[in-house]
Amino acid sequence: MKKNNEKKISLLHPYGLILFILRTLLDWFKRYSITIILVTIVISASTIVLWPKISVHVKAGEVGVIFRPLSGGVDTSALAGEGINFKFPWNSIVVYSTQIQKHELKIEIITKDLLKSIVTVAFQYEINRDTAPLVHRYVGEKYLDKVIIPTVVAITRGQISSFTSEKAFSDEIFKLQKEITVQADTGIINNISPPGTSAIRLIKISQIEIIDIQFPPDVQKSIEEKIAQRSKLEAYEYIIATELKEAERKAIEAKGIKDFQDIIQTGLTNNYLRWKGIDASSKLANSQNAKIVIFGQGTASLPIIMGDLEGSPIGKNLQKDLEKIKKMDEGVKY
Template sequence: MVSVARTKRKARVWIQENTPYIVVISLVITLLVVFLWPRIFITINAGEAGVLYKRFTIGTVTDYVYPEGLHIIFPWDIMHIYDARVQLVKHKFKVLTNQGLPVYLKIAIRFHPEYELIGVLHQKIGPDYVNKIIIPQIESVMRRNIGKYTPEDIYTNKEGVLSNIIVLALEETGRKYVRISDIIIRSLDLPPPVAQSIEDKLVYEEQFKAYQYILAREEQEAERKRIEAQGIQDYHQIIADNLDDHMLTWEGIQATAELSKSENAKVLIFGNQGSNGLPLILGVPSK
């Protein structure tokens, strides 16, 4: 008990003698904690991913991506935070066609980094990967391929020219640790005289197609009338070749028989009335 009490007295004495030093050290530690707090306690928000750089050991950690939440690291290490959500960047540039005429394109690119490869992306390219690989790569592919076509092919998207070029750009850019979701062409402009001449040509082509359709329709109508006239002519010719007195008499008898069956009042006078000998029928209107 004596030794314990003696130790306590010594401790009190030491504290009293070194109080200024203890206060200074406590203040220094407190200031260090306040200053280094953001470097020690790292919060990764929703939709983000972290890449840790270990200053004194392996450097960039490429085999592990730090997920959302709170992480505690050494103050001399650095946590780089990436946006892992789908993002949108807009870009505009000028392209020359195979005739040397300019095409002004405005595009929008939807993309997001490959989550599992964010560490490699940070090590090989860095946070500015949009301006280092996405935009230059897409612009390069579109320049190279648009330069093979005429302004009219590009302006009218003939045979899906632009669609095919966009597919190529998606394939090539997707190999650089980034996934390109879509490339949207916001606008495509040509110099006004060139655009006007293409529009005029398209109008004339549509007018010519309409004229061809009208011509084809009139030709078909003329052919129909010719066939109809030929049929009427053939019909009359057949009748003329086969019509004689016996046929006329027989047709007259058939007509008379049909009339006699009618409910309307009538008067039939039999006897030779003319050269064909058919009966004379006097009809009386019914009341």
């Protein structure tokens, strides 16, 4: 009776309750330890083995299409987003990239003038995230090989074969690239639209570029020589055009000078010129610089004004002559 009371009292104590629970668990574990270990091993092994079957990792820029073989096949109403996605082992999730991707391919083409060449084409493509289940249902994972490449090859050959090699690969190349891109994108929309629908964009081609052209060696050499000669001809034409413009400029300048002289000549009378000469001589004579003024005898003649005589050869000779005249006046013999 005393022991039972002590046990009741100990259970009422908080620490006593904890000890009681621990002892109970320990006793239970001792009795079922083998079973617990076996169950743990089985669960762990099953998880390791089945993990690839029950989970799918979808990376950034990707989307998962869910296929339910027991309930309707491709699920067009739900997608597996980025991250870890769990599923039943009998279901499958096919991952598609929704990022812009790039692909290059070489196409053998015969132009309108029967020149055989190899054209390297690069293009960018992407699938529509929302319509990825339709791509999986009507085209499949190999949509690049099944749809995109055949369409690009067919459109590229059809466009380039309608031009000569010179026109297709020189003057019209940028126009061709744009036209090929538009037609290839439209062709994919028309070719893989689900039955009963029209103009649903499942895959988009954003840009097609012709990045390399390979001709036969002899043709390549002749083309390079022709391009070099054409460059020289264009340079000569530019020089000729420049010279013609320069000649035109000089002709205009000469005409302007002639017109100016004609206008001036009509107003230059003898009285006007004589008056301008007298006015200029008067201003020079009144200046403070040292000078010699020589007046002529005629009424129409203008004075000759010489300045800075000391520094010029004429002034020095004139000064010597004046000294000689002065000495002769004084009776000095030479």
